[in-house]
Amino acid sequence: MRNKSIRIIILLLVLVAAGYFAYRLFTKSGKKTPSGQQAAARPAGRPILADAYVVKPVTLDESxxxxxxxxxxEEVELKPEITGRITHINFKEGVKVGKGTLLIKLYDGDILAQIRKLELQQQLAKTTLERQENLLKINGISQQDVDVTANQFSAYGADIEFNRAQLQKTEIRAPFSGTLGLRYVSEGAIVGPTTIMTxxxxxxxxxxxxxxxxxxxxxxxxxxxxxxxxxxxxxxxxxxxxxxxxxxxxxxxxxxxxxxxxxxxxxxxxxxxxxxxxxLKDNPNAIMIPSQAVIPGTRNKQVIVADSGRAKFVIVETGVRNENNVQILNGLQPGDTVITSGILQLKPGMPFQYNKVQ
CATH class of the missing domain: 2.40.30.170 (Efflux pump adaptor protein, beta barrel domain)
Structure with missing residues (x-):
């Protein structure tokens, strides 16, 4: 008896659930959404209403x-060409200097001493060369000995020029007239070719x-x-x-x-x-259309042109833009009618009717 009562209760619950779902299904199928009412109210094949813009040339002051x-x-980071110790800093930060102004001086005592030594050796070689040339006139010495001394005299001169070039590298001068920046070194600092001084x-x-x-x-x-x-x-x-x-x-x-x-x-x-x-120069024959008429794409941009009352999609190349309009460089000609509204509903070849033509 108890089992029979349980079966009856389960059967009643199943009937109630089935009735509820049947009611919900009936109410959904009988209810129409506003868009569904509009679709039912509009006969099949009725053209879409769309606004349009007639293309005409305008004067465009393009920028x-x-x-x-x-x-x-001109801009340069001042670095020394050789490694040395700074002995003098002859500038103030942020001031204007002329071309060739001495800015920083490196220690040059060793180079000056070397130049002095070479000058003395050159002087001695010169004196020796003069004596040998006199002996050569009386055949008291061979030409080879004179040539060796002359070569030695010239070598001392080349060494002196080399050291004088090294001496110039101890002076950091302004390569052009300009304004100095901040100073990054101090007197007594050891600097090298990678050191930015200013x-x-x-x-x-x-x-x-x-x-x-x-x-x-x-x-x-x-x-x-x-x-x-x-x-x-x-x-x-x-x-x-x-x-x-x-x-x-x-x-x-x-x-x-x-x-x-x-x-x-x-x-x-x-x-x-x-x-x-x-x-840029004024363009008297620029084609400008409303910005909303352009359909952006992943590869190109398109507009919808009226073709005997039907939608025709045309690929265009755009130029400059302003607040409301965009320039068309290629794809349109004066007299074309461009659709400016309802473009999301239109498909290629779909008929439409004008709502407003500008």
Whole structure:
């Protein structure tokens, strides 16, 4: 009796669960979503409404913006050519110096002594050579002995020149006029060819380096003006392009450009970040379309063009952009009608109707 009651209870639970799921299934199949109602309300094959833009040529004042860096016109790290001890430091940090100014002097006592010794030996060889030449006139000595002495005299002269060249290396002079940087050594320090003692930079004029996309390579020429601003300064500065790298960078597909910038007032500093702008020649027949009409892709960009009331996808090449529009370099012609709305619903060859044409 007890087992029979348990079976009845289980049967009732199964019936209740089956009834619940049947009710849920019925309510879902009978309920329509708003999109489903719209789909049912719209007859099959009805064209999609879309906004369009008729392409026409406009005048475009095109400019290129790029990030740049200010560089010294000339810059060098001053290092000694030989190892030695600093005996004198003849400059102050951050001051301007002229070309050839003696900045640092290394110990040269040993070189001076060697030069003095060689000069005495050369003088003795000269005296000996004069005597032998007189003896040669009376056949009192052979020509070979005279030649040996003459060669020795010349060798002393070469040794003296070598040591004088070494003596010049003990004097570190400014290779050009400029402004000295910080000093990294002190008097008495032993320095070598790898020791940076200070830096020298020419700050007027300055250089500015920046890169632009390769498609603008033929639109930029030497002498073109460059306008730029630097961080922390609201003033707008101007320079002129004087060098263009003949090679396109393989990694970035851009071309490096260098411009010369006057800096007589000293307000610009090497290493500063600069936001540059180059104005290109006005293009009176530029094709500009709304930015939302361009469909980006992994390999190319496309737009939808009206073709007898149907959607036609066209690959385009874009140029500069502004706040609302983008330039089309290839793919469109004046008079083409470009779809600007509903582009996600349209497929190639699908019919549509105009909602608004601009």
């Amino acid at each position: 290129i913006e790029a990030s740049g860096t200010l560089q010294s016109n 830096t020298l930079q020419q700050l007027d004029p300055l250089k500015i380096d920046f890169s632009v996309p390769e498609k603008y390579r033929n639109a930029i020429h030497k002498g073109d003006p460059v306008f730029f601003t630097v961080t922390g300064d609201t003033s707008k500065y101007r320079g002129n392009i004087y060098a263009i790298d003949p090679k396109i960078d393989l990694a970035t597909r851009s071309v490096k450009i260098r411009a010369m910038v006057p800096n007589a007032n000293g307000r610009l500093f090497p290493g500063s970040f600069a936001k540059t702008s180059i104005s």
